[in-house]
Each structure stands twice: as structure tokens, then as C-alpha cells.
Amino acid sequence: MSDSWAAVATVKAPVEEVLSFAAWHLELGAARLHIYLDDPEDPAYPILKAHPKIRAMQCDDRYWRRVARDGRPDKHQMRQTLNASHCYNAKNRHDWLAHIDVDEFLLPDRPVAEILAALPPDVLSARMRPMEVLARPDRPEEQGPDAEGSDTEAPVHLRAFSLPLAQRHAQTERIYPEFGAFLNGGMLSHVAGKLFVRRGLPDVRFRIHRVLSAGEADPGQQELPEIPVAHFHATSWADWQAHYRFRLDRGAYRAELKPPRRADAGSVNLHTLLSTLEDSEGDPGLRRFFDEVCADTPALRDRLAAEGLLREVTMDFAALRARHFPDVGA
Structure with a gap:
């Protein structure tokens, strides 16, 4: 049934x-x-x-x-x-x-x-x-051996998070050493x-x-x-940059949202964190944040795997489009 x-x-x-x-x-x-x-x-x-x-x-x-x-x-x-x-x-x-x-x-x-x-x-x-997809790195030295081949051949890596809050926060700080204290499970969009x-x-x-x-x-x-x-949420540095301003003004990073770690004294929301980085360091500061939190690097995959929070799936969108919309592009 x-x-x-x-x-x-x-x-x-x-x-x-x-x-x-x-x-x-x-x-x-x-x-x-x-x-x-x-x-x-x-x-x-x-x-x-x-x-x-x-x-x-x-x-x-x-x-x-x-x-x-x-x-x-x-x-x-x-x-x-x-x-x-x-x-x-x-x-x-x-x-x-x-x-x-x-x-x-x-x-x-x-x-x-x-x-x-x-x-x-x-x-x-x-x-x-949710589980957020890690962004494919655009720096050759960051790409692991499984990054070769087309987008449909390479696996998609995702970060999950633990539901118990204390466990989640402890894991987040271990996985993201610089920015984990400002994040909820490492998720940039939502955990709900x-x-x-x-x-x-x-x-x-x-x-x-x-x-x-x-x-x-x-x-x-x-x-x-x-x-x-x-x-x-972000498939590459260029993709994240392309959506950054809208998200900061009207989307997932907008000013009125509560901090991801709202129970922690001194916690700030992503709007404040990212704006401060941008004001003080410009794109290099934002790039440092992106590289630690978003980029699909061997180091981040290892840290996620150590916490049991790395997921991998193959998503062959080209083949699925051809199956369900065979006349498109014919």
C-alpha cells in the first residue's frame, strides 16, 4: 500500500x-x-x-x-x-x-x-x-581525486547535522574551527x-x-x-557570489533574522558576520569564510566524515532530463 x-x-x-x-x-x-x-x-x-x-x-x-x-x-x-x-x-x-x-x-x-x-x-x-551540498572548488589544488570527470559523473557531497542541539554545536565548532561558533550545524540557509x-x-x-x-x-x-x-545553496564560489548580495539584503542572510546560535551570549547573525568580514577584509574575508564552510575540499569532507555527517549521492540530472523531457533540445 x-x-x-x-x-x-x-x-x-x-x-x-x-x-x-x-x-x-x-x-x-x-x-x-x-x-x-x-x-x-x-x-x-x-x-x-x-x-x-x-x-x-x-x-x-x-x-x-x-x-x-x-x-x-x-x-x-x-x-x-x-x-x-x-x-x-x-x-x-x-x-x-x-x-x-x-x-x-x-x-x-x-x-x-x-x-x-x-x-x-x-x-x-x-x-x-535539509542537507547542504558542498560547493565544487575552483582551485585545482583543492580538488580531490574524485573531482575528475563531468558533473554527472562526480558524486555530490553534502553536509548533514545532528538534531540534539548541544551535540550539534559541539560538532559545528570542531568541523569549522574559525567560523563554527557563528553557525548552526554549518548550515547557511536553514535547519528547519x-x-x-x-x-x-x-x-x-x-x-x-x-x-x-x-x-x-x-x-x-x-x-x-x-x-x-x-x-x-551554493554550487561554487562564483555561484555564492552571484547570490550573496540578494541574500544579504532580502534572503537567507538578511539583517532581521535571528542569530543561528541565538542562545549564546554575543552571538551574531550571518548578516552581521558577513558584513563585518566584507567591511574589514573585502572579498578575501568572504572567500576565507566560503573556503572553510562551503567548499568541497578533502579537509572538510574528512572533518564531516569524522563526525558521521558526510553524505554522498550521484545526481545525473542530464540523464533524468533526457528521460522525462525527451523532446527538449531535439
């Missing part, structure tokens, strides 16, 4: 990345993908629309007049949560709905539908914790993860990492360790 599942995402990314996201989750057995295109003119739209298991929505002015009282929200986080809520309440017909981002990929240890079907009926939301939500809950309102149903937060929640989420 298994449960059907769907996923919803608001996307704004290059076509190839959108198709990789879709192909990965179709391969995992998603009965439906609800993809909301933040750019209504996104060139991925006709490709997605043609697939029988994908429902693509162009988020144009007409759409936003129907969904939001004041039209299109300025903050992308609000657009994401409104779209997920719209999907759950108006469009989803499957047993479970996951709200994830275009740079997040489920990594189940067995079929997703099987895992969800095994959950007790009183579990109404199931939390998937994302949710699967069971069908049939009343008045569902998604948040980025939570869900409300009739005002109750995360009803019937259970951890779902069988399905971690691979988060491609």
Missing part, C-alpha cells in the same frame, strides 16, 4: 535547472508537480505545460489579483507561501503535498509513497530536514527543513518552513528522517 504525493514550488531559475528539479521528482514518483512560475514569461512554461504530470502556473497580474488582496507581494517569501497555500487549498488532489524550492531535492531511502503510507493516521505534517502535509486539513496557510491549519501550527507533526532534502 502506498500514498500518492505531489510537490509545489515557486520557481525563477534557468530552464535547465527547472527541468532538473522536475525530472528528479518525477523520477521519485511524484503524481503531480505544481510549478508556479514567478516570471510569467518564463521560457520553461511550454515545456512544463506539455508534461502530463506537471501543472504549470504563470504568476501574472491576473493570477495575483485572484490570489492576493493587494496583488503581487514584493517579497519572494510571501509569493512562495501564497502559492503553496493556493495549491493545497484549491489544486492538490493527492494524499500528501510537499512545499519545496527549485534548488531542493528529496533524497528518500526508499520510495516516497511507501514512506508516507507507513505514517500513522494522526501524523498530519512530516518534517524533512520543509514539510509534507497530509490532504484534507482545513484552512491551510503555508509558511516557508511551517504550516498553519485553522490557526494551529504544524498539526500532528513528526520528523521524517527517511527523506532528507538536498539543498543546493
Whole structure:
């Protein structure tokens, strides 16, 4: 016996990345993908629309007049949560709905539908914790022997983290000697993860990492360790730099967020840490942070492995795109 599942995402990314996201989750057995295109003119739209298991929505002015009282929200986080809520309440017909981002990929240890079907009926939301992908180094001397070959041939390395907080903080400081005291599990984006939500809950309102149903937060929640989420937060130094300013101003490093180590006296958030590094040292300071925390180096892999927190997976996106979108590029 298994449960059907769907996923919803608001996307704004290059076509190839959108198709990789879709192909990965179709391969995992998603009965439906609800993809909301933040750019209504996104060139991925006709490709997605043609697939029988994908429902693509162009988020144009007409759409936003129907969904939001004041039209299109300025903050992308609000657009994401409104779209997920719209999907759950108006469009989803499957047993479970996951709200994830275009740079997040489920990594189940067995079929997703099987895992969800095994959950007790009183579990109404199931939390998937993230693992961040380590960034491929661009300095030849940092690349280990397994870095040879194409992106589809080389393994993807990820950092996990421990749930018990004291253990997590101790491990973080051992793994990241200079910056660990400012980090929560070494994660730059979030540790909260994302949710699967069971069908049939009343008045569902998604948040980025939570869900409300009739005002109750995360009803019937259970951890779902069988399905971690691979988060491609930074794939290279150039990629991290390209997203850095937006994240500092409006994203994962914005000023109003609480410090990752909020219980520690003198702890600062990533906005303050990174801004201070940039103001005092410029790009070399940011690069030092990136090299210790993000870069997929043998030294970091060894430290993660010593703590039991290194994961490795092969993700052949090119092959999956060819399988699920065979006409693209033909």
C-alpha cells in the first residue's frame, strides 16, 4: 500500500535547472508537480505545460489579483507561501503535498509513497530536514581525486547535522574551527527543513518552513528522517557570489533574522558576520569564510566524515532530463 504525493514550488531559475528539479521528482514518483512560475514569461512554461504530470502556473497580474488582496507581494517569501497555500487549498488532489524550492531535492531511502503510507493516521505534517551540498572548488589544488570527470559523473557531497542541539554545536565548532561558533550545524540557509502535509486539513496557510491549519501550527507533526532534502545553496564560489548580495539584503542572510546560535551570549547573525568580514577584509574575508564552510575540499569532507555527517549521492540530472523531457533540445 502506498500514498500518492505531489510537490509545489515557486520557481525563477534557468530552464535547465527547472527541468532538473522536475525530472528528479518525477523520477521519485511524484503524481503531480505544481510549478508556479514567478516570471510569467518564463521560457520553461511550454515545456512544463506539455508534461502530463506537471501543472504549470504563470504568476501574472491576473493570477495575483485572484490570489492576493493587494496583488503581487514584493517579497519572494510571501509569493512562495501564497502559492503553496493556493495549491493545497484549491489544486492538490493527492494524499500528501510537499512545499519545496527549485534548488531542493528529496533524497528518500526508499520510495516516497511507501514512506508516507507507513505514517500513522494522526501524523498530519512530516518534517524533512535539509542537507547542504558542498560547493565544487575552483582551485585545482583543492580538488580531490574524485573531482575528475563531468558533473554527472562526480558524486555530490553534502553536509548533514545532528538534531540534539548541544551535540550539534559541539560538532559545528570542531568541523569549522574559525567560523563554527557563528553557525548552526554549518548550515547557511536553514535547519528547519520543509514539510509534507497530509490532504484534507482545513484552512491551510503555508509558511516557508511551517504550516498553519485553522490557526494551529504544524498539526500532528513528526520528523521524517527517511527523506532528507538536498539543498543546493551554493554550487561554487562564483555561484555564492552571484547570490550573496540578494541574500544579504532580502534572503537567507538578511539583517532581521535571528542569530543561528541565538542562545549564546554575543552571538551574531550571518548578516552581521558577513558584513563585518566584507567591511574589514573585502572579498578575501568572504572567500576565507566560503573556503572553510562551503567548499568541497578533502579537509572538510574528512572533518564531516569524522563526525558521521558526510553524505554522498550521484545526481545525473542530464540523464533524468533526457528521460522525462525527451523532446527538449531535439
